[in-house]
Amino acid sequence: MTSNTAETKQAGSGTVRLAANQYGKAENHVVRVYRDSARHSIRDLNVTSQLRGDFELAHTEGDNEHVVATDTQKNTVFAKAKENGIESPEQFLLGLADHFTSNFDWVTGGRWAAEEYGWSRINDHDHSFYKSAPEIRTAVVMRNGDRDIVISGFYDLTVLKTTASGFVGYPKDKYTTLPETEDRILATDIATRWRYNTTDIDYDATYKRVKEIILETFTDHYSYALQHTLYQMAEKVIASVPEIDEIKFSCPNKHHFLYDLERFDIDNPNEVFHAADRPYGLIEATVARADVELDERDWIGIAGFC
């Protein structure tokens, strides 16, 4: 979290000072129905609003003069779903950022986040839907004074390939027992977030395109390791989408262990696997456009990794 004016004050005791802080209402689950014609449509978002700015006295003195109530933030989220509509999660969050920073002098920024759940029509019906998206879409807007950071992403897109994956050539020490293999199952839950370098973008179309690139890349090469595959996904996203400067992945290596059936005189040529839960590999990487300098603080608070 970036510094704000509140941090420059000193608490009464002189021993401590308030540093980064934010507060708000989390997980406002708003469903917006568009019913202008007989063919309805919906957006289904879980929205968190958190404000940053001068909240020193609330902490040090219990003086709430600056504390825009989290209940007020909740009401605002639902009101804006009607007033502004939900064109995309990112656009909706930017509208919340505008509202709070323009209406309260001491609110100099904040963090607004959303998850979106994807629905499809049942048999192309006008007003009946089922929850269909395998992944959960995410969006985060962080505003600090004049600067906006918009990060989009998704998680829980589980993918698996039954071959064209191996793991060889790694160092061996006294604790190494893993045998090399040139044919294994590779499976992961893709969690990714990318940072835009502009807000002049069609967020929904770009989201769709990034997801397609990532899925297509998963299929198109022999994987020497999950690192190798994630890097290629990242490279193709940045090469294809000029509005993205940086992308992160945090992906488990979901081990599928070949079950040892030889003990029972049964051959098992990569056919029967035990899908294990824990422990799992965990591969995390950030890939950036080559000529862009990163400010790692930008990412604080928006990811469970890196």
Add this chain to the structure above:
Amino acid sequence: MTSNTAETKQAGSGTVRLAANQYGKAENHVVRVYRDSARHSIRDLNVTSQLRGDFELAHTEGDNEHVVATDTQKNTVFAKAKENGIESPEQFLLGLADHFTSNFDWVTGGRWAAEEYGWSRINDHDHSFYKSAPEIRTAVVMRNGDRDIVISGFYDLTVLKTTASGFVGYPKDKYTTLPETEDRILATDIATRWRYNTTDIDYDATYKRVKEIILETFTDHYSYALQHTLYQMAEKVIASVPEIDEIKFSCPNKHHFLYDLERFDIDNPNEVFHAADRPYGLIEATVARADVELDERDWIGIAGFC
């Protein structure tokens, strides 16, 4: 659970007796790859095996002479995934039942259950898949001596209609505050299980058909209450599939409350809703073929409802 011979014995103390019991290995997560051609396919099952029979002495005396180790049951599940293959979850579980009851005299029955997770090809790729099914498929086989009960189902199929649903005409007492409405969102997570009257059936094709009937029925009528909708689903399933004698539903009424925006002078004509978590309505019903007598004990232990 039905009685077994073990129950007729008396524990040493004379105070108590062992009644229904079963044991085994739960949640064996087996992934079966078919790779006979370049176009691979997979079945992804989470299998639980539990045996019933004469296990009296294990309980009362700590004598494990009859206790087929749960570790052995696990090995068997994985071995049978190769030996028998997985044509359908139901067929696979019937094979496990045959194995255990034919190999151990004192195993007179048991309960075998599976969840199946559905995958689709990524861009029709030969060996790359993503986890796509919105619902989790379930199957249970219960064997008691010569009798098999096969129950199929699914859960977590979330559906929502934005109109054509209301709730009126209910009794009012001093604790009633709910206003009547003729236009609301209806949403639920469908959980259902049905019982077959035969094992001579194409389980995969029938599963697909039942799911289609249920989804289609969700769209095809004005719903006076979730009870009304579930009953119609049940009726159509039984009318259309002669091999099904009985079907159960256990479905939450996932409330979508119209957000009160009038307080802010904003009109909200069924457009902005708060999707609440708890509490929720919970509607559970069994519907049976009219001329079939039910034995409610058949269902013990296979459902979280009724």
Add this chain to the structure above:
Amino acid sequence: MTSNTAETKQAGSGTVRLAANQYGKAENHVVRVYRDSARHSIRDLNVTSQLRGDFELAHTEGDNEHVVATDTQKNTVFAKAKENGIESPEQFLLGLADHFTSNFDWVTGGRWAAEEYGWSRINDHDHSFYKSAPEIRTAVVMRNGDRDIVISGFYDLTVLKTTASGFVGYPKDKYTTLPETEDRILATDIATRWRYNTTDIDYDATYKRVKEIILETFTDHYSYALQHTLYQMAEKVIASVPEIDEIKFSCPNKHHFLYDLERFDIDNPNEVFHAADRPYGLIEATVARADVELDERDWIGIAGFC
């Protein structure tokens, strides 16, 4: 679920009939504060209310004349928390049963359930508490006409012993690879439910006593298998508490596998274990007072097992 009058009617189509059914409001999370003196106390319950009776027309015709709204049931739960108080979960549920069956002619029974979360005072403070109970207490009341069944229990009480447990003497077949052991870790999450033969009982005191017996029994013997241990727990509960006729356990065998450190020339004399998640053993048993006849239908719908 036991039969009710509704089940004897026939649906219009003649093809199907409504069998067992129940509906209501699930997971009403009520916190009741007692503040008659400066020393406050709390009860923290998650309550589900479901009604049974004549609800045929709601299902078959969409006629809600009999449907006591689930919203009304919710209001009633919270109102009764004030009107009746919460002396114990069981007493509270019995009060709900009385209310609904006495106020609506067509409500002939139902199922009322609660979970209770246990809190302790922070440093014996008058009004500050922390959530302290390792287990979740459960209570279920099922009423069918004149008959009440009261079932109490708990789950998620995780216990572990580092020795005095083994597993030997089990049958070996071609799929058996487990080595016998006379010293292993035994660990489980205890889930249990017991049925009272009376409602004239101090539910809180009895709950405390049953839990103590179960914990004490876990420690007091060499365990030949989890079955052996559960049976002894059951036997002692029934021998010690005349008001209990029947008790069930559904307990995972939470495997702690000795980690193979010999591969690294490190001795591991039962010191370093891998606590595995899945698969796990699953041991389920019902133990009854010797001279009591069981009606297995009584248990339908109150347990995830047997």
Add this chain to the structure above:
Amino acid sequence: MTSNTAETKQAGSGTVRLAANQYGKAENHVVRVYRDSARHSIRDLNVTSQLRGDFELAHTEGDNEHVVATDTQKNTVFAKAKENGIESPEQFLLGLADHFTSNFDWVTGGRWAAEEYGWSRINDHDHSFYKSAPEIRTAVVMRNGDRDIVISGFYDLTVLKTTASGFVGYPKDKYTTLPETEDRILATDIATRWRYNTTDIDYDATYKRVKEIILETFTDHYSYALQHTLYQMAEKVIASVPEIDEIKFSCPNKHHFLYDLERFDIDNPNEVFHAADRPYGLIEATVARADVELDERDWIGIAGFC
């Protein structure tokens, strides 16, 4: 994540470059038994090991020459549980950091994390335990070259006070509907992490002391807002423990809404509450020793907040 030498290289394409990255094995669940006397004791840790350093070629070329297998990291965790023992989670993680950075030249740092689950003896038994801790203890060690950062904490310590809490004096706008109150329930799940300025410390004793300070502070004042209470907790921890320079809290305001019973002519003087799930307030703050300069990058990747 801090920069490493790998980041200065350029990927082959010239379009992108690898920035921060780490990988390893997550959630190795190790149970360490001490059984040197008849009175056994246990430590129960869930350990994640992730390495940082020069892993460029694995990403860009699929060359695994530097990739210490995650399976090897797993084996090492279990081996070190025997070789080094588990004196405290922090000491154990520092030992892992030493191992990996001293054995592999290109491993210049990493992130090692653990959760610890607390057990108590059943009736003071020598070798029987139950899982008793209401909170989950956490520890993180981040090493970057010569610099170590050690962060300890816990989460899921749920606390509640039935009075001595209010919320007044906040700004009102057109979306504000919350009434002021001087007497409400205050409840939260405490999640906190603190940073030590030394590794010369008794981690277990300090953990115990910090937890006690936090709990005691929760009880000792009238709370004007959760911000006010968290700040006081932080202030007292830093004032009391000179080895701590910085502490963070991320705490939900778990709303307990007074249930409106007036509609039923029932008085409800702060006695019956609905414990709501979502949305919830979310209050996050960092408090630092007054004269210590913070490097916010130190926290990247170790917390879900700020």
